[in-house]
Amino acid sequence: MSRVYDLVIAGGGAAGLTAAVYAVRSGLDFLLVDSSASMGSQIAQTDEVDNYTGIDSITGIELVQRFYDHANKLNAPMKNDTIKKITKQNELFSVECEGQTLLAKSVIFCAGAGHRKLGIKGENEFTGRGVGYCAVCDGFFYRNKTVVVVGGGNTAVTEAIYLSKICKKVYLVHRRDTLRAERALTKKLESADNIEILYSSELAQICGGNSVSSVILKNGKELECQGVFIAVGIVPRSEAIKDIADTDEYGFVLASESGKTSCKGLFAAGDVRTKSLRQIITACSDGANCIDSVNRFLNEGAQK
Ligand code: NAP
Numbered sequence: 001m002s003r004v005y006d007l008v009i010a011g012g013g014a015a016g017l018t019a020a021v022y023a024v025r026s027g028l029d030f031l032l033v034d035s036s037a038s039m040g041s042q043i044a045q046t047d048e049v050d051n052y053t054g055i056d057s058i059t060g061i062e063l064v065q066r067f068y069d070h071a072n073k074l075n076a077p078m079k080n081d082t083i084k085k086i087t088k089q090n091e092l093f094s095v096e097c098e099g100q101t102l103l104a105k106s107v108i109f110c111a112g113a114g115h116r117k118l119g120i121k122g123e124n125e126f127t128g129r130g131v132g133y134c135a136v137c138d139g140f141f142y143r144n145k146t147v148v149v150v151g152g153g154n155t156a157v158t159e160a161i162y163l164s165k166i167c168k169k170v171y172l173v174h175r176r177d178t179l180r181a182e183r184a185l186t187k188k189l190e191s192a193d194n195i196e197i198l199y200s201s202e203l204a205q206i207c208g209g210n211s212v213s214s215v216i217l218k219n220g221k222e223l224e225c226q227g228v229f230i231a232v233g234i235v236p237r238s239e240a241i242k243d244i245a246d247t248d249e250y251g252f253v254l255a256s257e258s259g260k261t262s263c264k265g266l267f268a269a270g271d272v273r274t275k276s277l278r279q280i281i282t283a284c285s286d287g288a289n290c291i292d293s294v295n296r297f298l299n300e301g302a303q304k
Contacts, residue, residue, distance in 0.1 A: 006294075011108075011111040011272075013112050016034065017032070017070070018287030022288050031077050046158070051280075106294045109241055109245075123206060130206070131230065135163050143166050145168060146223075146225045146226060147167050147225055149231060156181070161185070171197075172195060173217070175201065203218070212225065212228055255274060265297055267290040
């Protein structure tokens with residue numbers, strides 16, 4: 001008979017690695033599965049994290065490494081594999097990965113979110129040749145050049161600040177007349193003298209030959225630039241559980257702080273679930289809360 005885990009943790013970001021730490025402490029028989037060898041890919045794309053209590057400043061890569069090292073030190077079982085689909089039959093979850101299928105009594109789904117696309121002409125064509133979604137990953141290629149950042153949230157503002165230290169000039173193009181990003185970040189943005197904010201502006205097209213040479217705004221204005229960083233929000237990676245759990249209209253898994261979803265035994269944590277504040281610290285909190293919920297769920301089953 002195949003091994004049946006108490007729990008599979010699907011995702012190795014802040015939520016998943018915290019869940020792993022708490023799962024070890026609870027003595028659960030579990031496995032964490034993540035598609036990336038480095039784990040925590042979304043945090044790793046953050047230049048500076050300065051709002052994680054107790055650590056006044058750290059790079060995203062260093063923080064996720066600490067999360068990973070902590071889980072590893074506790075011998076948390078982790079595996080690199082890509083989860084394709086999760087189904088439930090006869091009270092057991094079947095976690096179909098590329099390499100194997102795992103059986104579990106419960107699942108914490110914490111696959112995070114990816115970048116939303118703008119959907120304009122030139123975006124797909126120039127991706128990797130001037131269009132990017134991660135300044136920390138690709139910013140280096142635009143040293144002393146001019147770049148455009150699109151968006152008005154925390155990610156766009158963080159990326160613009162990061163790029164302002166590398167590039168000659170940064171345009172921040174935002175569709176409304178006020179930024180969505182938090183005040184501490186907008187203050188930093190406003191103090192950089194090589195960032196020009198273009199409010200109430202939207203990109204119509206990205207142009208170039210072999211690589212990007214300019215963008216055209218909807219008002220017809222053309223901005224010469226060599227790079228375009230798109231930061232217009234996130235898309236939840238909830239595809240693998242869409243047949244067993246309810247989501248909202250955007251695909252975020254409907255779940256409260258306890259992580260409980262519409263499917264018994266399936267819990268959602270981190271950016272993939274419906275919540276009002278998506279931060280590393282709230283993802284960690286979700287991971288811990290989910291283990292409490294998993295313990296309660298497994299104990300209920302044991303008492304039947
Ligand atoms: P976000 O907060 O949803 O912001 C997306 C931005 O893109 C908004 O300004 C939005 O404009 C704009 N936008 C959306 N669709 C667009 C379109 N089609 N064309 C032009 N602009 C468009 O997303 P995010 O900045 O990626 O952040 C995601 C989550 O991670 C948030 O919860 C955020 O707080 C969190 N985060 C936190 C930190 C931090 O704490 N330092 C850093 C990064 C991310 P409108 O404003 O007009 O809607």
